Amino acid sequence: MRKRILIAKVGLDGHDRGAKVVARALKNAGFEVIYTGIRQSPEQVVETAIQEDVSLIGLSCLSGAHIPLFKKVIELMKEKGVDIPVFCGGTIPPGDVEILKKMGMKEVFGPGAPLKLIVEKVKKWVK
Amino acid sequence: MGEIENMIDRIRQGDKVTLSKLITKMENDPELRKEVIKRIYGCxxxxxxxxxxxxxxxxxxxxxxxxxxxxxxxxxxxxxxxxxxxxxxxxxxxxxxxxxxxxxxxxxxxxxxxxxxxxxxxxxxxxxxxxxxxxxxxxxxxxxxxxxxxxxxxxxxxxxxxxxxxxxxxxxxxxxxxxxxxxxxxxxxxxxxxxxxxxxxxxxxxxxxxxxxxxxxxxxxxxxxxxxxxxxxxxxxxxxxxxxxENPMYMEKIKGLLKTMFLDYIDDLACRFLEKESKFEEFVDKVANCGCDYYTAVEELYDIFKKEVICRDKKD
Structure with missing residues (x-):
């Protein structure tokens, strides 16, 4: 069984180093990673996740707009009747972490999050 | 296998979610892939x-x-x-x-x-x-x-x-x-x-x-x-x-493709047989240790394949 993960960057944000590093780590851990590239709308992310039939979505945002954008992704999934787990990362203020987790994020990875930890968690979520 | 027919119906109606799900299933499961193709062949x-x-x-x-x-x-x-x-x-x-x-x-x-x-x-x-x-x-x-x-x-x-x-x-x-x-x-x-x-x-x-x-x-x-x-x-x-x-050689082209697909499936069957056959590893060991050449090893495995798989299938 191949395990497919979507890594996506939402909003007007060109900082893709983090998303690429995570995508590469997951590829090296044996996952099939689909990377959308930068400046995606929540609609693009959800539609891509459906067409690619992924088991997990990783969202990245470093622009500060993470709360409304990630929220929109989760709302759109509900609208479309799909239920795919989501984790996220980026420059996210510590105060926002709880808000994002309440929203349904499996985990929030900030700058400096060890790749080993990310891969371990992802392996647990995608069995 | 009613599920497959259901999915095929929904795909015919343009349902992208089902198309996407069936592609995943087909990628992961060669047996299911076969069932799908048997149903839609000729459509x-x-x-x-x-x-x-x-x-x-x-x-x-x-x-x-x-x-x-x-x-x-x-x-x-x-x-x-x-x-x-x-x-x-x-x-x-x-x-x-x-x-x-x-x-x-x-x-x-x-x-x-x-x-x-x-x-x-x-x-x-x-x-x-x-x-x-x-x-x-x-x-x-x-x-x-x-x-x-x-x-x-x-x-x-x-x-x-x-x-x-x-x-x-x-x-x-x-x-x-x-x-x-x-x-x-x-x-x-x-x-x-x-x-x-x-x-x-x-x-x-x-x-x-x-x-x-x-x-x-x-x-x-x-x-x-x-x-x-x-x-x-x-x-x-x-x-x-x-x-x-209109390519006058169209039929030739299709036959060329079919030949590769036949060979692919034979290859698939052989691989699945070898995965289950305990003698496979034994023969690999034997060849690795210069116990025999790999042509002989494959010929002996082929004999087991003929006896076990082909004869068994005939009985079924």
Whole structure:
């Protein structure tokens, strides 16, 4: 069984180093990673996740707009009747972490999050 | 197996979620793939299959992005299968073709799916041939396939597709490269992408010297520039022209494809037999330790295969 993960960057944000590093780590851990590239709308992310039939979505945002954008992704999934787990990362203020987790994020990875930890968690979520 | 029939019905009605789910199932389960194909074999397929092949980095995905734009503007429905390599070391893959065409992600007339490929040096995986059949049920007018960046031997795709487009770019090698057998002989349309970077004249001259008419079709050579959509329009016109062209060798082409598919399935059966056969490892050990040569080992395994699998199946 191949395990497919979507890594996506939402909003007007060109900082893709983090998303690429995570995508590469997951590829090296044996996952099939689909990377959308930068400046995606929540609609693009959800539609891509459906067409690619992924088991997990990783969202990245470093622009500060993470709360409304990630929220929109989760709302759109509900609208479309799909239920795919989501984790996220980026420059996210510590105060926002709880808000994002309440929203349904499996985990929030900030700058400096060890790749080993990310891969371990992802392996647990995608069995 | 009522579930499969249900899914096929929903795909016929254009349900993208079900199409996407069935593709996943077909990729993961060769037995299910077989059941699906047995059910839909012989169903008329509307969509024309266009294949883009060529070395990595020449701009296949970017060209496909323009092709999707132009075709959907003309009211067509387009399905796209993007094949990228899977690591032989970790099994992982980074499927990065669709990044060039994400503007079409939300277009209801477009369906894009990325697939990883490890088991075929010819640029498409075995499951892709079956997946194309299923996509064909969903009412798409065109199905575009992008192969793994391929070098010289991706001929098989030309059997699967109605039209094969080989994408090249300037400065990829001298005329000797063009004279080699294989992929250069197999395309219906040749594209020199990135033709603004210089060197395109020479590439075109080399191509012209080596591309020959086949069965009444003279393969055109088209220059494109990835960031200039207008340059892609002549490519679309040539694709349309080729789709209308009636290849007198069509049956031969289909038979060629079928032969490879027969061989693929035999290979599959043999692999599954070996996975379960405990003597396989024993024989490998024996050959590794110079106990016998590998021809003898394979012949003995083949005898077991004949006795156990073929005779057993006959009893069933």
């Amino acid at each position: 008329p397929v509307k969509g024309k299959i266009i294949c883009f092949t060529g070395p990595p980095g020449v701009g296949k995905s970017t060209l496909i992005d323009h092709v999707i734009s132009i075709l959907t503007e003309r009211g067509k429905k387009v399905g796209v299968i993007l094949v990228d390599p899977r690591s032989p070391y970790t099994g992982g893959s980074l499927l990065g073709d669709r990044i060039r065409m994400q503007r079409h992600a939300t277009n209801p007339n477009v369906f894009i799916r990325s697939i990883s490929c490890a088991d075929n040096p010819e640029g498409i995986s075995r499951s892709v041939k079956d997946i194309l059949k299923v996509m064909g049920l969903s009412g798409m007018d065109y199905i575009i396939v992008e192969t793994v960046g391929t070098g010289q031997i991706a001929v098989e795709v030309s059997y699967i597709c109605h039209t094969t487009v080989l994408v090249l770019m300037p400065n990829m090698g001298d005329d000797i490269q063009m004279m080699k057998a294989g992929i250069i002989e197999s395309a219906d349309i040749y594209v020199i992408n990135k033709s603004d970077i210089g060197g395109a004249d020479l590439t075109e001259a080399y191509l012209k010297d080596n591309v020959e008419p086949r069965n009444g079709w003279e393969p055109p050579i088209i220059r494109t520039v990835g960031y200039n959509r207008a340059t892609v329009i002549p490519l679309i016109e040539k694709i349309e022209e080729h789709l209308k062209y």
